[in-house]
Amino acid sequence: MAVIAPNSEIYLIKCPIELDNLNQLSFASSTAQHNYFNGLPKLSLTNATFQRKDGTIRWPGSMESIIEYNYCMYRNKNHGNKWFYAFIDDIRYENDNMSYIKISTDVWQTWQFDLTFKASYVEREHTNDDTVGANTLPEGLDTGEYVCNGIQEESYAKCELYPESTVPVEGAVMICIQLTSLKYTINGTDFQPSNPPTYNIVNGVPQGCYVVGIPYSQTALGLVYTLIGAYDASGKSEAIISMFLCPRGVTSWTKLTGTGIWNGNSYYKPDDSNSIHGFDLFNVNRNTTINGYTPKNNKLFVGPYNYFYITNNAGTDIEFYYEDFLNTSQAQFSMSGCLEQGGSVKCYPTNSKKTSAGSGGSFVTKGYAEGIMGAQLPQLSWTSDYYLNWEAKNGKNVAIQTGLQAAGMALGVLNPLSTQAATHATNVDTAVERGYFPQEMQMSVNAGGPLGSVLNFASSVATTQNQIRNAKLVPPQAKGNTVGGNIQFSADKCCFTIYKMSVREEYARCIDNYFSMFGYKTNRMKIPNITGRSNWNYVKTVGCNIVADIPQGDLQAIKAMFNNGVTIWHNASTYLDYSQNNNII
Secondary structure (H helix, E strand, O other): OOOOOOOEEEEEEOOOOOOOOOEEEOOOOHHHHHHHHHOOOEEEEEEEOOOOOOOEEEEOOOHHHHOOOOEEEEEEOOOOOOOEEEEEEEEEEEEOOEEEEEEEEOHHHHHHHHOEEOOEEEEEEOOOOOOOOOOOOOOOOOOOOEEEEEEEEEEEEOOOOEOHHHOOOOOOEEEEEEEOOOOEEEOOEEEOEOOOOOOOEEOOEEOOOEEEEEEOEOOHHHHHHHHHHHHHHOOOHHHEEEEEEEEHHHOOOEEOOEOHHHHOOOEEOOOOOOOOEEEEEEEEEOOOOEOOEOOOOHHHHOOOOEEEEEEOOOOOEEEEOHHHEOOOOEEEEEEEEEOOOOOEEEEEEOOEOOOOOOOOOOOOOOOHHHOEEOOOOOEOEEEEOHHHHHHHHHHHHHHHHHHHHHHHHHHHHOOOOOHHHHHHHHHHHHHHHOOOOOHHHHHHHHOOOHHHHHHHHHHHHHHHHHHHHHHHHOOOEEEEOOOOOHHHHHOOOEEEEEEEEEEOHHHHHHHHHHHHHHOEEEEEEEOOOOOOEOOEEEEEEEOOOEEOOOOHHHHHHHHHHHHHOEEEEOOHHHOOOOOOOOOEO
C-alpha cells in the first residue's frame, strides 16, 4: 500500500473579512487574490496532512498563541493546486501543544472566479448611470420639512408707470377700453381713426366691439380721461362699455392715427386669427447644491428631495421635478395669453418630457396641458360726465325750443290782427302742423292771446331751465368694476413665482450617506452590478441566479449572500472606508 507523504499548506491569517458576509473583497485575478492574503500577517504550517473542507485543523500550538487569527487559506498539493479560503469559526484547546480549529469555507473567496451571473431581480445596487433623472424610483425615506433654496419671479404685468418712450413689451400693461364705435362727433365734426381694423377678430374670436389700448405710462391717465371726455362731448358715453388692464405682450398693437384723440399714443388691436400669443420665455435653473450641501449621489437632485413649484400668487400652484424636463438642469417655460377682461395668461413648460414634441410642436404637445393660469388683472372703473353727455344729445333741441318759445311770445304781444302778425301766425301754424316745434312750443302758440302767450312762454322757459338744472345736478356716472384683481396688481404680484425647494441640509447629508452605502432602489430584472464603481458596489437581489460548477451547498450560500445584500469592495486598502470616492468607472 502506497504511503502519501503529507504535503498540504495551511496559513492562519489576520483578515478584515468577517463571517457575516455583509462585506467582501473582489480581485482582478486569482493571482492578485493569493498575493493579497499571502501578504497579511500569518502563521504557516507546511507538509500538513490532508485538510478537509469545512473540517477541523489540528494545529501544533496552544490556543492562546493562535486566538488572534480569524481566517485561513490552505491547499492540498497532492490533490491539486487550488487554494481554499475559510473563516475560523472556533478554536478549542486540546492540550498545551495542540489546538483544534473549526473552519467554514468562505464561499465567495473560494469560488468567485468560477461564477457566471445571470439576470436576476435586483432590488438595490450602485448604478453605473448616475445622471440626474436616470434613477427616480421612490425610496420611501423620510424627507422632513422642505426649505426654500431660491425664489424667481416672472412678471406678466407690473404695477409700474414708465415714461411713455420707454414702455417695455414684457411685463407692461395696457389700459384697454372696449368701444362699440371708433367714431365720435363734436360740434358737428366727425372724428375717427384713419386706419381702423377691417374686421374685428381678437385671438381668433369675432368681436362686436373694438379694443383701444393706452400704454400704462406716466401720460396714460390723461389720455384715458381725454378719450372719455371726447365721447361724453359727442353724446356717446354709452359707446364705452368696459375698461380693464391687460398684459401688453398678449398681442401686437398698431398705433392709431387720425384726428382728435386718435393722433395721440393710443393703439388698437389688429385683426388676428391666432388663438394664443406666446409673449415671454424664461428658464428655471436647477441649483448645484441641496440647501448648501453638495451631494455625492445625483439622485438627491430629483424629486422628492429637490423640486420647484410655480404659484400664480392667487391660490393656485403646481409642482415640477427637474427630471421631467429634457434638460434636467434647466426647465424651460413660456407665457401665453389672450386679450380679454382680466388678462388671460397661462404659464406652461416647453421642454417637458411628458408632453414636449420638440421644435415646432403645438401648444398642447409643448406642455400647455401642464400649465398654470395667471391671476386676473383689475377691471377698471371710470366716470362719465352726465351733463356733458346730456348737453351733447339735447343741446340743439334746447336752443330751438327756447328760440321758438321767444317767437311765440312775440307773436302773442303784437296785434294779432296785423298783417305781419297774421303772416307769422300762419308760419307758426304751418310749423306746428308739420311737427317742427316741440310739444311745449305748440302749447305756447295755441294758447291764444298776448297774456296767455306770455304766461306759456314763461312756463316753457322754466321747464327747459329746470331740465338743464337737473342734468347739471346729476353727478358723474360711475361705471365698470372697481375691485377685480386690484390687490394682486397693487402688490406687484401679477407674476408667476418660482420657489426652488429641497430637503434640509441635515436630511440631505443623511440620505446621501444612505445612497453611498446601499445604492439606489432598482427593482428590475438585470445582471447585478458586481463591479462598475471605483471602490465598492452594493448589491441586493431577490432570487439571485448564478451558474457555477461548484458544490451546491456553497452555491446556495453565495446566492443567499446576494439575496441578503452584500457590499463588494474592490480595493483592499480602502476596505470599509466610506469616505473614499466611489465614482463610476
